Amino acid sequence: MRARVVRVALVAATVALVLLAVPLAVAIRYAFFADEGGELERDAMAAVVRVGPDFTVGDPVELHAARPGEGLALYDASGRLRSGAGPALGGGVVTRALAGDVAQSRSGGELVVAVPVSSGERVIGVIRAATSAGTVWTRVFWGWAALLGLCLVALGAAVGVARRQASVLTAPLEALAGTSLAVADGDLTARAEQNTIPEIDEVARAHNTMVDRLAQLLEHERNFTANASHQLRTPLAGLQLGLEAALADPDADPRAALAEAAERSRHLDHTIEEVLRLARSGLGTLPSVREQPAGDVLEAADRRWHGPFAQDGRRLTMTWEPEAGRLPVPGHTVEQVVDILLDNAHRHGRGTVTVTLRDLETALALDVADEGSADLDPRAIFERGMGDGSGIGLALARQLADAAGGRLSLASTAPTRFTLLLPLHEDL
Structure with a gap:
């Protein structure tokens, strides 16, 4: 019975952990990519303030140093690379940013954020910030590993608690079984002890009542035989x-x-x-x-x-x-x-x-x-x-x-x- 109680508790704990861990894993992935996108957008915004309107007439633009693994690039209104590290043509994300909105995409194994550079009310260029998606996935995997570790720790704790509870639940039943075997062997003085579990305690009281009545009946029969003889x-x-x-x-x-x-x-x-x-x-x-x-x-x-x-x-x-x-x-x-x-x-x-x-x-x-x-x-x-x-x-x-x-x-x-x-x- 102990193994069955532990097994039931283990299944229940596993189901609960799966129902909790799967949404958490999805949330970790979303949070890490959103966090990295936010970092790229902040870096791109920092680069935007360094770009003046004169770059359109050929003045050189010097962008600030990017984070390790990150590439910053400046594109003109035609989507061509003017400064920094990036592809010669900005592509679709730069095109969307030229329309005046911050754009974000993930393609070619990169996470890209494009921020428009405006002068007056006109977009004159785009700052493109990009980093490898594999770096983000590495962080996601580490987060998932930590989550898995916590789940395993929780599962181990659940097994320990289940074993303890199984012992608490089965010990009175095992003692009651031993008492029943003693009564079956002829020891009518054997009585089940009380315990802290009301349901099992009620069974023990019923068992003791039954043995008391059985002992009285047997004593009654023995007395009748002795009296008659x-x-x-x-x-x-x-x-x-x-x-x-x-x-x-x-x-x-x-x-x-x-x-x-x-x-x-x-x-x-x-x-x-x-x-x-x-x-x-x-x-x-x-x-x-x-x-x-x-x-x-x-x-x-x-x-x-x-x-x-x-x-x-x-x-x-x-x-x-x-x-x-x-x-x-x-x-x-x-x-x-x-x-x-x-x-x-x-x-x-x-x-x-x-x-x-x-x-x-x-x-x-x-x-x-x-x-x-x-x-x-x-x-x-x-x-x-x-x-x-x-x-x-x-x-x-x-x-x-x-x-x-x-x-x-x-x-x-x-x-x-x-x-x-x-x-x-x-x-x-």
């Missing part, structure tokens, strides 16, 4: 273990096993629905969901998690006041948050796990506590990648809580206690 892993494992246990025990009640499998399947369906809804809504508020009594949500969680804790020799207790248990909450969302907190307590906590539901009049407080301790910064524990595991669960739980209009926080580190606050009214 994290949330489906435990329910699927529970469903598989329940079915395998029923198959291994010949005395097991198949209806009970099928009922448990059906409940776990419904929970899986709720999990998939919640993850999809969260993925579609981004980080904003989730669309309205079916509300359930808080007590029903906790009872279902107790049925899902009582067995895993009991297998590890740990207790799971859930307490709530009847009034608090009847308050409506976004069922599927709270279900997922409780599952994440219980899974976290099961994997990383110790001792008895206590789930407490409290009515704060303006909000519901759901506490999940165990007898372990959290060594991480309470502000960083909800970031993805933090902790000893995948670092997804708590980040997803906070995202779900925020999207439902609530707030999830680490209320205590020793012992570990997470608190989910859910507003009961729209103005809170």
Whole structure:
């Protein structure tokens, strides 16, 4: 592109110089010949004052010395040479001057000016001044050479400026191309820098906006995949273990096993629905969901998690006041948050796990506590990648809580206690 910009600038400069130089060259030629004609006329006028009326009766006339390369001659009324350097017969230019006017011509390789000599009101002779036209042309050629030199200097300056401007114009585009290649190679942190050219700067901003949106989409997709795998892993494992246990025990009640499998399947369906809804809504508020009594949500969680804790020799207790248990909450969302907190307590906590539901009049407080301790910064524990595991669960739980209009926080580190606050009214 740089070569193209330089080429365009060079063509434009050349056209401009030609349009300027051609009239100047014509003007130089005209000016030099006009200047030389004026010099000849002045020399002829100076000679005229030396010619007296007596030369017509034979008195000698002595003309002043001419300039180098110039010839001065005096002709009588019949056009014959009387004095000076010139042809024997004056020719047409002298004839025209005998009519009383200054005459000028260029013929035979000479530039000639003839000035009439008058006495009284009668023309008695003519002063002829002549010089070689080649001398004038030499001056014209030198003038043209100077003009050509100036044009070449101007053209060189135009090329230099064009190269500089081409560099200024192409450098941001080359940088933008490099940024685009970096993004194509997978570096979504690459961003185009701002520059002083508004049009290219606008392209860079549009490119950065596109990359930002692309990065958000990819991050969104990665989060969705991670969230789905994290949330489906435990329910699927529970469903598989329940079915395998029923198959291994010949005395097991198949209806009970099928009922448990059906409940776990419904929970899986709720999990998939919640993850999809969260993925579609981004980080904003989730669309309205079916509300359930808080007590029903906790009872279902107790049925899902009582067995895993009991297998590890740990207790799971859930307490709530009847009034608090009847308050409506976004069922599927709270279900997922409780599952994440219980899974976290099961994997990383110790001792008895206590789930407490409290009515704060303006909000519901759901506490999940165990007898372990959290060594991480309470502000960083909800970031993805933090902790000893995948670092997804708590980040997803906070995202779900925020999207439902609530707030999830680490209320205590020793012992570990997470608190989910859910507003009961729209103005809170």
